[in-house]
Amino acid sequence: MTMRRTSVVGCRNAEGADADASDAAAGKECGEVGGEAHLTENMVCTLGAARSRHRTVAKDIPRGSARSPGSWRWQSGRRRPTTRCGGVIQAWCAAHSFERFPTPHPPDDSCRVAALVDEGTTMLGGDGRQRQLAALREIKAIATESDRNKRCVEATPGAVKFLVSVVVQSHAAASTYTSARSDDDLLDSVINSRMSTSSPEEEALGVLYSLKLSEPTLRRILGKDNGGFLDTLASVLLLKAMTSAMPPERLGCRPRRRSIRSRTPLRYRWRAFLEEAGEPDDEASAAAAAAGEEQEDDAVASISRQRLARRSLYTPTPAGSGTHPYTCMAAARVGLVSVSVSHALHASSSSPSLRPPRLRLPPYLPRHHHHLLPTFPPNYPRPSSAAAARLRASATMSQAAGNPYAAELAAAKKAVTLAARLCQAVQKDILQSGVQSKADQSPVTVADYGSQILVSLVLKMEAPASSSFSMVAEEDSEELRKEGAEEILENITELVNETIVDDGTYSIYFSKEGILSAIDDGKSEGGPSGRHWVLDPIDGTKGFLRGDQYAIALALLDEGKVVLGVLACPNLSLGSIGNLNGGSSGDQVGALFSATIGCGAEVESLQGSPAQKISVCSIDNPVEASFFESYEGAHSLRDLTGSIAEVHESYLGNLVFECWQKLGVQAPPVRIDSQAKYGALARGDGAIYLRFPHKGYREKIWDHAAGSIVVTEAGGLVTDASGNDLDFSKGRFLDLDTGIIATNKQLMPSLLKAVQDAIKEQNQAASPL
Ligand SMILES: Nc1ncnc2c1ncn2[C@@H]1O[C@H](COP(=O)(O)O)[C@@H](OP(=O)(O)O)[C@H]1O
Ligand SMILES: [Mg+2]
Numbered sequence: 001m002t003m004r005r006t007s008v009v010g011c012r013n014a015e016g017a018d019a020d021a022s023d024a025a026a027g028k029e030c031g032e033v034g035g036e037a038h039l040t041e042n043m044v045c046t047l048g049a050a051r052s053r054h055r056t057v058a059k060d061i062p063r064g065s066a067r068s069p070g071s072w073r074w075q076s077g078r079r080r081p082t083t084r085c086g087g088v089i090q091a092w093c094a095a096h097s098f099e100r101f102p103t104p105h106p107p108d109d110s111c112r113v114a115a116l117v118d119e120g121t122t123m124l125g126g127d128g129r130q131r132q133l134a135a136l137r138e139i140k141a142i143a144t145e146s147d148r149n150k151r152c153v154e155a156t157p158g159a160v161k162f163l164v165s166v167v168v169q170s171h172a173a174a175s176t177y178t179s180a181r182s183d184d185d186l187l188d189s190v191i192n193s194r195m196s197t198s199s200p201e202e203e204a205l206g207v208l209y210s211l212k213l214s215e216p217t218l219r220r221i222l223g224k225d226n227g228g229f230l231d232t233l234a235s236v237l238l239l240k241a242m243t244s245a246m247p248p249e250r251l252g253c254r255p256r257r258r259s260i261r262s263r264t265p266l267r268y269r270w271r272a273f274l275e276e277a278g279e280p281d282d283e284a285s286a287a288a289a290a291a292g293e294e295q296e297d298d299a300v301a302s303i304s305r306q307r308l309a310r311r312s313l314y315t316p317t318p319a320g321s322g323t324h325p326y327t328c329m330a331a332a333r334v335g336l337v338s339v340s341v342s343h344a345l346h347a348s349s350s351s352p353s354l355r356p357p358r359l360r361l362p363p364y365l366p367r368h369h370h371h372l373l374p375t376f377p378p379n380y381p382r383p384s385s386a387a388a389a390r391l392r393a394s395a396t397m398s399q400a401a402g403n404p405y406a407a408e409l410a411a412a413k414k415a416v417t418l419a420a421r422l423c424q425a426v427q428k429d430i431l432q433s434g435v436q437s438k439a440d441q442s443p444v445t446v447a448d449y450g451s452q453i454l455v456s457l458v459l460k461m462e463a464p465a466s467s468s469f470s471m472v473a474e475e476d477s478e479e480l481r482k483e484g485a486e487e488i489l490e491n492i493t494e495l496v497n498e499t500i501v502d503d504g505t506y507s508i509y510f511s512k513e514g515i516l517s518a519i520d521d522g523k524s525e526g527g528p529s530g531r532h533w534v535l536d537p538i539d540g541t542k543g544f545l546r547g548d549q550y551a552i553a554l555a556l557l558d559e560g561k562v563v564l565g566v567l568a569c570p571n572l573s574l575g576s577i578g579n580l581n582g583g584s585s586g587d588q589v590g591a592l593f594s595a596t597i598g599c600g601a602e603v604e605s606l607q608g609s610p611a612q613k614i615s616v617c618s619i620d621n622p623v624e625a626s627f628f629e630s631y632e633g634a635h636s637l638r639d640l641t642g643s644i645a646e647v648h649e650s651y652l653g654n655l656v657f658e659c660w661q662k663l664g665v666q667a668p669p670v671r672i673d674s675q676a677k678y679g680a681l682a683r684g685d686g687a688i689y690l691r692f693p694h695k696g697y698r699e700k701i702w703d704h705a706a707g708s709i710v711v712t713e714a715g716g717l718v719t720d721a722s723g724n725d726l727d728f729s730k731g732r733f734l735d736l737d738t739g740i741i742a743t744n745k746q747l748m749p750s751l752l753k754a755v756q757d758a759i760k761e762q763n764q765a766a767s768p769l
Helices: 002-014 019-033 042-060 083-095 110-122 127-145 147-155 159-180 183-192 200-211 215-223 229-245 266-276 282-310 325-334 341-348 385-400 406-433 442-462 486-503 512-522 541-546 638-645 676-682 705-713 748-766
Strands: 072-075 078-081 471-473 531-539 551-558 561-573 589-596 600-605 612-614 627-630 647-652 655-661 670-672 688-691 716-720 740-744
Touching (some): 110 127, 110 147, 110 159, 127 147, 127 159, 127 200, 147 159, 147 200, 159 200, 159 215, 406 486, 406 531, 406 541, 406 551, 406 561, 406 589, 442 471, 442 486, 442 512, 442 531, 442 541, 442 551, 471 512, 486 512, 531 541, 531 705, 551 705, 561 676, 561 705, 589 676, 589 705, 600 676, 627 676, 638 688, 638 748, 670 676, 676 705, 676 740, 716 748, 740 748
Parallel strands (some): 471 531, 627 670, 627 688
Antiparallel strands (some): 072 078, 531 551, 551 561, 561 589, 589 600, 600 612, 647 655, 688 740
């Protein structure tokens, strides 16, 4: 019966009937005969025709379909007949002296796997490495074809052991290798090992990963923890865990890296590599700093060599004590930074003797760590072309408009814009996590430091270095250097690096030490001579925590005078906020105010719209004026500001009993946080800013330097309560004992009078007589 049906098929094929149907039928028939090769004469023509049909049909089978229509499928990049049908055809071909079909060894053939394992086991060193690689690739191709093949590979005696041994042997080989090579060669080989096409150990790991090993096999390997099996398995399990957490498009592709080999000296490549492995090379950095610029390379090389010898990157580290090279490889492959081996072990076993998980997944996890170039601070690379071109264009335009601080202005804008991006990300996190209600304000601290580091980085990169860099800023690294601050330092490092990578302008990667030293760039005392940048990295911290207004405020002092100021206000509406208590009017938010001495003030959107000139309002009748003050009641005496601004009336029945009219402002105060008040005043949203701190409070220069020049360049005036200009040349503090007032030129005389009257009254009320 079988023969009859086959001959029918054969006739249809010979007559040129539908090829897919005939192939399917042929496959069915062959299945029924169970591989027997007893074919009638009828089949000679049938199979002869089928063979030529197969060639034709094969061309039409779409690539990548594991099992194509009929009796064809893809295997090892070629079209093959299915095993059952192919077996019958091949048997017949052999019996009748026909040339065999070009079929590979069957993928699920355990003998083939065993042969490959044998081949791979004997091939070590020199040319053998290539052949071992080829054997491993073939095993991989077999294993990835189907789950059945995976089980077959796992079940092949010695296969898993062989795969694991490839990894373990490579450890031992690399240990010997490390002591025999020059530092540069060694480093190149370590770094490039992840960039070259592939290595036997990577292929072996790949196969182990794809096998989805059964629990007994895993236990067997874990049980034989000699020579690094355990670490190897941990890495594989980790890779599995990580890959299962990754979107499919990220699997199997190496992260794109810039070649750090050709352009950077040894010390940077070494540091970058260790940073990526989660092991900042502080020892090398310290040695380099002590050695000075010329000997820096030598000093780092020698430390690197010692470290390689001491706990080689290629020899397995004890579980939990550090980062395993394959963990790094795996992590790099899926885009993570560093994960400890102990976590993988913990994940793979319920044994209580194993250490608890130590998975380092920081809250601000860098998406890419491919830009691993020199650590801050020396020899900054220049900005990437597009961003640099934008900066240059903006500087050139300002210069053409006669701005002597054009380059500094462009740098300052770039600096606060980048810092604002970081702050916005953190504020979003804070608001989502509800951390503002807790005592722990560490996220704000992270943003404060992060903002300061980015500003200092950009200024050092972009602003012309007329002399040594000096910055008076709110933060220093003292707290971060204390015990217990490790986590926050780590978060800052992650966040800053992530922001730099996202921005894409600089190929810089900060180590923790780099972070600390960048923060300390802000330790300058300022003063009357020279140039000093003045920075408040987040002005209005309380507003920042509440999700309200805050500003990144940056100014430049030249010989004691503020000559330039920029204010990034990420939450400030681009439209007027005059009567909205600082709330957004629904317009786009994110304003960047800027001013240079003698050149006026401007506002643009933080997203980069063209800048527009701004000016303070021209109101000259106080009744029409509105005034700004701090949102925080503790920052300004509200009874005083109220008595300055308002009409105060008391009634006795219908009779006005008392009436003091100082300014006669009728609108309620607009209360917002930070120097955003100065910005809003400068563009005419309101007419007056009043600030009267409690007695004894000393105003800092970074709380007013940028804001005051934005207002004065917009045509306004900023003075103390006696009408004197603010003096920024006295160091970190403003030398004031009364408040600060700001308004336009028309209103200033009446405002000053009202202020002095109110202060006099207050003093009289306070005096015992
Ligand atoms: N008691 C006080 N009186 C006046 N100003 C104070 C103050 N305590 C803190 N500040 C300053 O007021 C700034 C905020 O100003 P505003 O009240 O206009 O939002 C704070 O800046 P930071 O938030 O940068 O610390 C801080 O420097
Ligand atoms: Mg401040």
